[in-house]
Amino acid sequence: MLPLNHSLTRVGFLVCLVSLLTACSGNGTLEGRFAPDPALQENSQPSGDNPSPTVTPSNTLEAENIPEDIPIYPNAQLESAQAGSTPDSGITRWTSSDPSNLIENYYQQQFQAGNWEITQPFSTEPDQDNNTLIASRDGLNVQVKVTPSSGNSSNTDFVIDYEKNNNTSPQSSTNIPNSTPTPSQTSTNFSDLDQVPEPWRNNIKDLGTLGVLSADKGDQFNPNAAVTRRVFARWLYNANNKIFANSAGKQIRPGSTNSQSAFQDINPKDPDFEAIQGLAEAGIIPSRLTGDSSALLFRPDAPLTREDLLQWKVPLDTRKGLPTASIDSVKETWGFQDTSKIKPNSLRSLYADFQNADQANVRRVFGYTTLFQPTKPVTRAEAATALWYFGYQGDGMSAQDALTMDNG
Structure with missing residues (x-):
């Protein structure tokens, strides 16, 4: 058994310690000493209408070709970049969980603060589904197209299209x-x-002649x-x-x-x-x-894509309005596995091209394929092969026909 004086001393010490803890908890001093430093907490979400431009997307390395002059919206994720994109020319597609007005305000403010010449500002019309801003500075032309969230998606998509002139x-x-x-x-x-x-x-030689x-x-x-x-x-x-x-x-x-x-x-x-x-x-x-x-x-200096080729060439084959087409109709005719990746305004050209049988550009240039690869760059030889013949359903002219007429 401990001596009586020692026990009283220990009880007194405990009473003082409890009193001290109670007093400190009342004014939050002790609690503040052990609370996490708010300055060390990471805030990855933009706040207000003007997100901080110092925050970068998580996949910055994938967007390294984008010119440094072009601001990147902080809370955005890079979805894709067009094949062949360079620091002088390219198209990048982004998505963000933020509403479209925050993204538009950000780019409007960033371009104005950077002394860009804004030739087309974002529209102020509330019912505008696809809003586009165009700006240029020091020969760099930039187009930012914002598409508000719709359907089952809660995200806002936007495209940055740039070209060094x-x-x-x-x-x-x-x-x-x-x-x-x-x-x-x-x-x-x-x-x-x-x-x-x-x-x-022979196609290349004919066109060269x-x-x-x-x-x-x-x-x-x-x-x-x-x-x-x-x-x-x-x-x-x-x-x-x-x-x-x-x-x-x-x-x-x-x-x-x-x-x-x-x-x-x-x-x-x-x-x-x-x-x-x-x-x-x-x-x-x-x-x-x-x-x-x-x-x-x-x-002008961006690579021509396969869907560009069809969209530009087919109207000069048919010489008439293009038929209505959908993803389903193109998939049923051509059987492409990647039909859903084709731009809507290219579907009609592809559908009309299918009606051209063996003279279809896809068949003559790309041969048999179950993948269209719409954004794949076209080679110079492929381009020449497409241009060697113009016509639709048996009524047409080739470069060889033109040379024969000239020699006749």
């Missing part, structure tokens, strides 16, 4: 061939046609390189007009340099303006003239 650079203008190639730029003696299948070699195609470098056609949208537009314009040189009603008229440009990034001084503007004014290439608010930039 180098048209004012002396170096770029000397490297881009004219819209109508001179004899020195065209050739039937490309040195690297052994890289393509035999039937395609007509003055449609040009070498990529020296005497090399570079058949397996991706063809750019600029080059394909030039070839498409020239191929149509040269193959149908004797049919005035099938000619594409050149765009006038006095006309307002159909695209924000193609000005009348561009060497390919007449071809690109002419195709846009004819309604062949989607633009603001066709009422397509998502096609305000042409993005």
